[in-house]
Amino acid sequence: MISTGLQLLVAAITASLPDDDGSSFWMPPQVSTVAQGVDWLFNFILAISVFFFLLIVVAMVIFVIKYRHREGQDAEQSPSHNMALELTWTGIPMILVVVIFIFGFKGFLDMSTAPSNAYEILVEGQKWNWSFTYPNGYIDSDLHVPVDRPIRLVMGSQDVIHSLYIPAFRVKMDVVPGRYSKAWFEATKPGEYDLFCAEYCGTSHSDMIAHVIVHPVGEFETWLEKASNFLETMTPVDAGRKLFQVRGCQQCHSVDGSAKTGPTLLGVFSRQQNFADGSTITIDENYIRQSILEPQARVVAGYEPVMPTYQGRLSDPEIMAIIEYFKSLDGASSEE
Amino acid sequence: MAVDTASLDGAAVGTRNQESYLTHGRGILSWLFTLDHKRIGVMYLVAITASFFLGGVFALLVRTELLTSGPTIMTADAYNKMFTLHGAVMIFLFIIPGIPAAIGNFVLPLMLGAKDVALPRLNLTSFWFWMIGAVFALVSIIVGAVDTGWTFYTPYSTTTGTAVISMTLGVFILGFSSIFTGLNFIVTIHKMRPEGMTWFRMPLFLWGLYSTAIIQVLATPILGITLLLLVAERALGVGIFDPTLGGDPVLFQHFFWFYSHPAVYIMILPAMGVISELVSVFSGKHIFGYKFIAWSSIAIALLSFLVWGHHMFTSGQSGITNMIFSALTFSVAIPSAVKVFNWLATMYKGSIRLATPMLYVLSFLFLFAIGGLTGLFLGALSTDIHLHDTYFVVAHFHYVMFGGTVIAFLGGLHYWWPKMFGRMYSEKWGQVSALLIFVGFNLTFFTQFVMGSHGMPRRYYNYVEEFTTLHQASSVGSYVLALGFFIMAGYLIHSLFRGRPAPNNPWGSATLEWETTSPPQYNNFDHEFLAGDPYDLNSLRYDKATQGWVRKDPQSIILAEGGAH
Known part of the structure; x- marks a missing residue:
C-alpha cells in the first residue's frame, strides 16, 4: 500500500x-x-x-x-482527544x-509591476472581438508583439466585462467598462498563441479568441510598418475586407447570405430594405455610412438594436474602403 | 378523521400522538399546512430532490453539448441559458436549502429530544417562501430563461434581453426562506436543548447547523439588497453598477461575493456536521477531538465573511487588497484541515462497518481532500491569475460542493432514511450506486482540472481542438454519474413500499433521534430527556430480535418526573 x-x-x-x-x-x-x-x-x-x-x-x-468490524468485537478503547x-x-x-x-x-x-521601458499597446474588448491599437495608431484584431521585450497593455471595454487571458503567458486581467485595467508580459519565444476572453460576455463569448503572434527579433517593426500602410498599398476592396475582418464586423455580419446577430451583407448594395420603424429605402453609400456611425438610427426589421457605434473609431478613408468592399459583395463575384 | 377533537378523551389523544407522523392527518392539505417539523422536512426533501433532478438535466444537456467543439445539440444562446440554469437551480434551489432545510428540519428537534422547532409557523412560512421563490424561478425559465451565469455579473445582467428580473426576484424570495430557517434553528438550539445537553454535549451536526444559521441570518440580507439594486437598475435605470449610468460594475462583484462566499460555507458546514455524526457511528467509536471540530465550525463561519475578495483577484482591485484577501483566504483552510484529521483519527482503532452511509463518508474524505487542497492553488495569488475563470475553478468547486456537500447529503439521507420513513433500503444497490457516483464524479471533474490548468476558460460553448478528448471523457463521466442517481432513485422508492421495516436504532447511534420509533410518532417522544454524551456508543448493545440497537440502561437518559425545566 x-x-x-x-x-x-x-x-x-x-x-x-x-x-x-x-x-x-x-x-x-x-x-x-x-x-x-x-x-x-x-x-x-x-x-x-x-x-x-x-x-x-x-x-x-x-x-x-x-479496523474493519468483526462479529462480536467492539472498537478498541482509545482516547477521544489529544x-x-x-x-x-x-x-x-x-x-x-x-x-x-x-x-x-x-x-x-x-x-x-511592468518595467518602465515597456512597449505600450492599447486593448479594447467589445462583444465579441478584440482590437489592439499600436503606438502609430494602427489597429489589428490580433496581438502582435516582439520577442524579449516587455509589453504593457492598457485595456478598456466598449460594453460588458471581458477578460484578457493568454494561457501560455500565464497572464489574465479583466477588461472593465468605465475604467482602464493594465497587464504586462514579456514573451520569450516566437510563435503563435491563443488569447481567450475569460469573463463570460454573452452569445459568442467562446469565439472571442484572438492570436498572439510573437515576432522574432527585428521582424516586428517591419510587420507593423507594412500592416499600417494597408490603405495605401491595398485596393479599397481589399482594405475594406481587412477592416471588416479585424474590426469586429464579421462577428455579427455574414457575407454569405446567412443571418447572424446582424443582417448579412451579401448583396447589400442597392437592396430594398425594410426597417423596424416601417420605412423602406434602397441602400446606398449614405445609409451604410450612417449605420456605421449611428447604428441605432435605422435598424433593419427583425434585428435587435445592439450594434455599437464606430464614431471616432473608423476614419473617413476607412469607411470609404468598407463601402467599396460591400459594393463588391454582389453575389456574382465569388466571396467566402 | 372526522372526529371532533373536543370529544376525545386523554387516552385517545395519547394514542393519536403516538401514531406515526406519516399517517397523522391525511390528504394533501394536512401536509401543505402542517406545522410538524418532520413533515416540513419531508416536503423540503421532495422539493429539493425535484430541483436536483431539474438542475441535473441542465447539467447533462451542457455536458452533451460539449461532446464536440462546435455546435452539437443546441445554439450558443441555448447553451448559455443551460449553464446559467444549472448553476442557479443547483445553488439557490437545491444545495443551500439541501441539508439544513430538508435533513436539518427533520433531525434537529429530534436530536434535541424536543417536540418541534421553536417557531413552527415560521418554519412553514420558510417552506412557502421557498415554493414562491421556486415559482418565480420557474416562470423566469419559461418566459425566456436567463443567460447571465448564476453570478449575475453587471453590466451584462443589466443589459441582456433575458428574464433576469423574475429570476433575481425568485432568488430574493428564496433568501427569506433561508433566513427564516436559520433564525429558527438559532432560537431552537439556544432555547430547547434538553436537560444535560450543554453546548459542548451537542451532537456535532447541531454545531454545523448552528454555524450555518449564523451565516444565513447575517449574509443573506446582503444578497437580497444587492439583487434589489440590480432590479432597480434594470427596471428603473437607477445607476448603481452600470458605468454608462455612472455606476461601478465591480461594486456588484463585491456585494455579490460578500454573500456568496459565506454561502459556500452555508453549503459545506452542515455537510461537515453530517460527516461528524456518521464517522463516529460507523467507526463504532467516540468522535475524536469534539471541541476542535465544534470550534472549527464557528471559526469557518466567522472567517467566511472576510475572504470574498479572492473571487476578484483579476478584477482590477488593488494589489494590497489582493494580498489581504489571499492571506485571509488561507486562514479558512486550517479549520477544514483540522476536521479531516479529526475524522481520520476517529476511524483509528475503530470497528468500521462499511454500510452505505459509511461509503459516502469515505467518498467524502477522498473528494473533499482534493476539493480542499486544490483551493490552495486558487488562494495563492500568482497561480490564481492563471487558473481564475478556467475549468480548474469549475472542477475545484464541484469537488467541494458535489464531492463534499452532495456526497455528505447522500450519506445523511441514507443514514436517516430508516428514521424518516421507517423502512430499510437495499444495502447491495446502495453500495452499487455509491460506487457509480464516485467513479462517475471523478471522471467528470478530474478531467476538468487538467483542462483548466491548460487554459480552458469556463462558460465556453465552443472550445479549441486540443481539449476534445478531455471534454468527451468528462461528458461520459456525467452519464455514469446520472446512472448512479437513477439506481438510487429506484431502490429508495422501492424501499418505501417493499423495504424491511426499520428498527428504532438500526446503526447503533447514541444521539436522541434514535430514541423514538421509526418513523417517529407524531409528538416525537413521550417523555423528556436527560441527555448524556452523544458519542457514548458503549451505552448501546445490539438486539438480535429487532435487528437494531437498544440502550443498556434505558432509564439513564430519561428525565425523572418533575425534573428541572
Whole structure:
C-alpha cells in the first residue's frame, strides 16, 4: 500500500516536470518571463497536495482494512482527544499555508509591476472581438508583439466585462467598462498563441479568441510598418475586407447570405430594405455610412438594436474602403 | 378523521400522538399546512430532490453539448441559458436549502429530544417562501430563461434581453426562506436543548447547523439588497453598477461575493456536521477531538465573511487588497484541515462497518481532500491569475460542493432514511450506486482540472481542438454519474413500499433521534430527556430480535418526573 502510494507520488511529480517547451501534464508551454515562476509555485503546491492527499487516503484505506468490524468485537478503547496531536495538525498546515501565501504574493508582485521601458499597446474588448491599437495608431484584431521585450497593455471595454487571458503567458486581467485595467508580459519565444476572453460576455463569448503572434527579433517593426500602410498599398476592396475582418464586423455580419446577430451583407448594395420603424429605402453609400456611425438610427426589421457605434473609431478613408468592399459583395463575384 | 377533537378523551389523544407522523392527518392539505417539523422536512426533501433532478438535466444537456467543439445539440444562446440554469437551480434551489432545510428540519428537534422547532409557523412560512421563490424561478425559465451565469455579473445582467428580473426576484424570495430557517434553528438550539445537553454535549451536526444559521441570518440580507439594486437598475435605470449610468460594475462583484462566499460555507458546514455524526457511528467509536471540530465550525463561519475578495483577484482591485484577501483566504483552510484529521483519527482503532452511509463518508474524505487542497492553488495569488475563470475553478468547486456537500447529503439521507420513513433500503444497490457516483464524479471533474490548468476558460460553448478528448471523457463521466442517481432513485422508492421495516436504532447511534420509533410518532417522544454524551456508543448493545440497537440502561437518559425545566 505504501509502495503504491510512493509510486503514485513519483508518477505525479514526473508528470508535472516540464518538457522542453515548459509544458507538462498540468501546464501549457511557458512563453513568458513569469511563466516559470508561476509553474514552480503550482508544482510546489501540487507536491504538498499530493503528499497530504496520499496521507489522508492511505490512512483511510489502512484503517478501513485494519479496523474493519468483526462479529462480536467492539472498537478498541482509545482516547477521544489529544491536545498535543491536535495542535500539531493545526500548526503544520498553518505554517505551510503561510509559506504558500508568501510565494504567491511575491510572484504576483512580479506579474503586476511592468518595467518602465515597456512597449505600450492599447486593448479594447467589445462583444465579441478584440482590437489592439499600436503606438502609430494602427489597429489589428490580433496581438502582435516582439520577442524579449516587455509589453504593457492598457485595456478598456466598449460594453460588458471581458477578460484578457493568454494561457501560455500565464497572464489574465479583466477588461472593465468605465475604467482602464493594465497587464504586462514579456514573451520569450516566437510563435503563435491563443488569447481567450475569460469573463463570460454573452452569445459568442467562446469565439472571442484572438492570436498572439510573437515576432522574432527585428521582424516586428517591419510587420507593423507594412500592416499600417494597408490603405495605401491595398485596393479599397481589399482594405475594406481587412477592416471588416479585424474590426469586429464579421462577428455579427455574414457575407454569405446567412443571418447572424446582424443582417448579412451579401448583396447589400442597392437592396430594398425594410426597417423596424416601417420605412423602406434602397441602400446606398449614405445609409451604410450612417449605420456605421449611428447604428441605432435605422435598424433593419427583425434585428435587435445592439450594434455599437464606430464614431471616432473608423476614419473617413476607412469607411470609404468598407463601402467599396460591400459594393463588391454582389453575389456574382465569388466571396467566402 | 372526522372526529371532533373536543370529544376525545386523554387516552385517545395519547394514542393519536403516538401514531406515526406519516399517517397523522391525511390528504394533501394536512401536509401543505402542517406545522410538524418532520413533515416540513419531508416536503423540503421532495422539493429539493425535484430541483436536483431539474438542475441535473441542465447539467447533462451542457455536458452533451460539449461532446464536440462546435455546435452539437443546441445554439450558443441555448447553451448559455443551460449553464446559467444549472448553476442557479443547483445553488439557490437545491444545495443551500439541501441539508439544513430538508435533513436539518427533520433531525434537529429530534436530536434535541424536543417536540418541534421553536417557531413552527415560521418554519412553514420558510417552506412557502421557498415554493414562491421556486415559482418565480420557474416562470423566469419559461418566459425566456436567463443567460447571465448564476453570478449575475453587471453590466451584462443589466443589459441582456433575458428574464433576469423574475429570476433575481425568485432568488430574493428564496433568501427569506433561508433566513427564516436559520433564525429558527438559532432560537431552537439556544432555547430547547434538553436537560444535560450543554453546548459542548451537542451532537456535532447541531454545531454545523448552528454555524450555518449564523451565516444565513447575517449574509443573506446582503444578497437580497444587492439583487434589489440590480432590479432597480434594470427596471428603473437607477445607476448603481452600470458605468454608462455612472455606476461601478465591480461594486456588484463585491456585494455579490460578500454573500456568496459565506454561502459556500452555508453549503459545506452542515455537510461537515453530517460527516461528524456518521464517522463516529460507523467507526463504532467516540468522535475524536469534539471541541476542535465544534470550534472549527464557528471559526469557518466567522472567517467566511472576510475572504470574498479572492473571487476578484483579476478584477482590477488593488494589489494590497489582493494580498489581504489571499492571506485571509488561507486562514479558512486550517479549520477544514483540522476536521479531516479529526475524522481520520476517529476511524483509528475503530470497528468500521462499511454500510452505505459509511461509503459516502469515505467518498467524502477522498473528494473533499482534493476539493480542499486544490483551493490552495486558487488562494495563492500568482497561480490564481492563471487558473481564475478556467475549468480548474469549475472542477475545484464541484469537488467541494458535489464531492463534499452532495456526497455528505447522500450519506445523511441514507443514514436517516430508516428514521424518516421507517423502512430499510437495499444495502447491495446502495453500495452499487455509491460506487457509480464516485467513479462517475471523478471522471467528470478530474478531467476538468487538467483542462483548466491548460487554459480552458469556463462558460465556453465552443472550445479549441486540443481539449476534445478531455471534454468527451468528462461528458461520459456525467452519464455514469446520472446512472448512479437513477439506481438510487429506484431502490429508495422501492424501499418505501417493499423495504424491511426499520428498527428504532438500526446503526447503533447514541444521539436522541434514535430514541423514538421509526418513523417517529407524531409528538416525537413521550417523555423528556436527560441527555448524556452523544458519542457514548458503549451505552448501546445490539438486539438480535429487532435487528437494531437498544440502550443498556434505558432509564439513564430519561428525565425523572418533575425534573428541572
